[in-house]
Amino acid sequence: MTVVTLGKDELGFDDVLAVARDGARVEIGPAALDALARGRALVDELAAAPTPAYGISTGFGALATRHIDPELRAALQRSLIRSHAAGLGPLVEPEVVRALILMRLKTLASGHTGVRPVVAETMAALLNAGITPAVREFGSLGCSGDLAPLSHVALVLMGEGEVIGPDGTEVPAGPVLAAHGIAPIELAPKEGLALINGTDGMLGMLIMAIRDFERLLKIADVSAAMSVEAQLGTDRVFRPELHAIRPHPGQAASAANLIALLADSEVMASHRGENTCTRVQDAYSLRCAPQVAGAARDTLAHAATVAERELAAIVDNPVVLLDDGRVESNGNFHGAPVAYVLDFLAIASADLASIAERRTDRMLDVARSHGLPPFLADDPGVDSGLMIAQYTQAALVSENKRLAAPASVDSIPSSAMQEDHVSMGWSAARKLRQSLQNLARVLAIELLTAARALDLRAPLAPAPATAAAVAALRAGGVGGPGPDRYLSIEMRAAEQAVLDGSVLAAVEAVTGPLR
Numbered sequence: 407m408t409v410v411t412l413g414k415d416e417l418g419f420d421d422v423l424a425v426a427r428d429g430a431r432v433e434i435g436p437a438a439l440d441a442l443a444r445g446r447a448l449v450d451e452l453a454a455a456p457t458p459a460y461g462i463s464t465g466f467g468a469l470a471t472r473h474i475d476p477e478l479r480a481a482l483q484r485s486l487i488r489s490h491a492a493g494l495g496p497l498v499e500p501e502v503v504r505a506l507i508l509m510r511l512k513t514l515a516s517g518h519t520g521v522r523p524v525v526a527e528t529m530a531a532l533l534n535a536g537i538t539p540a541v542r543e544f545g546s547l548g549c550s551g552d553l554a555p556l557s558h559v560a561l562v563l564m565g566e567g568e569v570i571g572p573d574g575t576e577v578p579a580g581p582v583l584a585a586h587g588i589a590p591i592e593l594a595p596k597e598g599l600a601l602i603n604g605t606d607g608m609l610g611m612l613i614m615a616i617r618d619f620e621r622l623l624k625i626a627d628v629s630a631a632m633s634v635e636a637q638l639g640t641d642r643v644f645r646p647e648l649h650a651i652r653p654h655p656g657q658a659a660s661a662a663n664l665i666a667l668l669a670d671s672e673v674m675a676s677h678r679g680e681n682t683c684t685r686v687q688d689a690y691s692l693r694c695a696p697q698v699a700g701a702a703r704d705t706l707a708h709a710a711t712v713a714e715r716e717l718a719a720i721v722d723n724p725v726v727l728l729d730d731g732r733v734e735s736n737g738n739f740h741g742a743p744v745a746y747v748l749d750f751l752a753i754a755s756a757d758l759a760s761i762a763e764r765r766t767d768r769m770l771d772v773a774r775s776h777g778l779p780p781f782l783a784d785d786p787g788v789d790s791g792l793m794i795a796q797y798t799q800a801a802l803v804s805e806n807k808r809l810a811a812p813a814s815v816d817s818i819p820s821s822a823m824q825e826d827h828v829s830m831g832w833s834a835a836r837k838l839r840q841s842l843q844n845l846a847r848v849l850a851i852e853l854l855t856a857a858r859a860l861d862l863r864a865p866l867a868p869a870p871a872t873a874a875a876v877a878a879l880r881a882g883g884v885g886g887p888g889p890d891r892y893l894s895i896e897m898r899a900a901e902q903a904v905l906d907g908s909v910l911a912a913v914e915a916v917t918g919p920l921r
Contacts, residue, residue: 412435413434413437426502441728442521442526445516449726453595458473491567493543494543495542497574498543502541505611506610511526513606525591528591532559537583539562539567541559546607548833550739555607569582596724611838611839621907622845625909627664629852629853630692630765632872636863638676640687641665643688648661656699656700656706658696658700662921663920663921668869676866691764723736748813749834770792770855781793784888809837816833850900854897857880857884857886871916874916882902884903
């Protein structure tokens with residue numbers, strides 16, 4: 407089993423995915439344990455001092471002006487977690503909760519939060535036991551951290567709250583911890599605040615979205631190539647010299663993929679003249695495919711840079727500065743950097759879905775499909791073909807346009823105006839996850855449509871790479887041309903072929919790794 411060791415090296419995206427999605431084990435290395443001990447010693451000094459220190463011997467947020475007597479500080483920590491575990495709505499996916507826990511544990515293990523080693527060790531034990539706290543959809547404003555989601559996790563560390571049972575329903579946390587030999591912790595000064603004050607949920611979702619979007623961008627090039635080929639489009643517009651004079655790296659990568667995907671196509675060769683293609687200019691949805699997919703790639707590269715910086719960050723308030731022993735208040739918990747790129751990716755996802763739908767629609771329209779039957783139907787009039795598949799695709803595209811409205815501009819004040827400008831980064835992350843799920847479905851429908859159109863171009867053979875995509879779809883249960891049948895099943899099979907990587911694997915077996 408993969409082991410991710412905190413305190414040894416900087417965490418990478420692959421580490422996050424290994425823990426969140428693949429159940430990798432988490433260990434706290436000696437360097438992290440040493441940092442935890444040093445940070446806690448500084449907090450203990452401040453807790454014993456007569457001068458109030460925020461988050462250690464005071465209340466929180468708008469209640470920070472009250473000095474808390476030592477005998478009440480354990481109750482203060484319990485009250486903080488119980489009151490902040492105020493989420494509502496559907497349960498958040500286990501992979502998101504695991505990423506959330508790992509992100510917070512990474513910051514705790516730095517020593518800059520001042521928690522005891524036992525707190526970090528108990529959090530690691532949750533992950534290693536496969537225990538998933540029940541976290542709700544709504545409750546985070548993306549400022550002062552993902553407060554409510556993280557509080558539901560902290561509540562479980564205390565032996566309270568709920569976890570997700572084997573059947574997907576909530577069960578009390580205490581007996582589950584006991585069954586795994588995990589002792590609940592009683593939080594000491596500063597620890598409650600340290601457990602909930604970070605951008606961990608939105609960052610975990612951003613990292614997973616980046617990896618998902620990377621794969622979907624390659625699928626978008628595959629589906630675009632199949633559509634260009636099926637509609638007798640020209641591949642001359644994808645030549646590298648044309649993209650070198652507009653030096654966006656994502657555009658060049660997408661165009662190179664399209665050239666590779668369309669190589670050695672009999673369909674493409676069928677409408678080329680001796681020295682040039684008889685098709686001079688295609689519609690924008692075909693001709694500008696690399697410009698749109700390339701812009702999405704470059705947006706994704708920027709988002710990855712932000713995510714890498716945030717993954718290297720220590721996010722807490724107050725924060726323990728180990729070099730000089732100070733504990734300082736700060737605003738690093740504000741989620742704006744993460745929220746902005748989450749919203750930016752939702753815009754790119756919506757536009758990529760939009761151009762894919764336009765290519766699909768062209769293949770179904772007898773006036774624009776260059777010889778294909780209406781709606782690719784077997785007997786048009788008796789059969790409707792793929793007419794309603796495009797309706798579903800259009801509905802998904804419209805939904806993604808709504809999801810592209812930025813959450814990060816929608817600040818709403820809270821905590822008696824103490825927290826008067828918030829990032830809404832959690833909300834931006836939640837809607838991006840839905841947008842990418844919709845994008846996968848849109849691309850699946852384009853693949854299904856283009857595959858049928860390519861079959862209808864027989865006896866001309868498609869390119870080896872696009873033929874491999876068609877074969878992978880057929881092997882996955884997506885049928886070819888013929889009379890109308892129950893279409894939803896095949897659409898879901900196409901979606902599964904996108905999500906499980908079988909289409910991409912089949913294509914890359916021909917082309918090599920796509921860019």
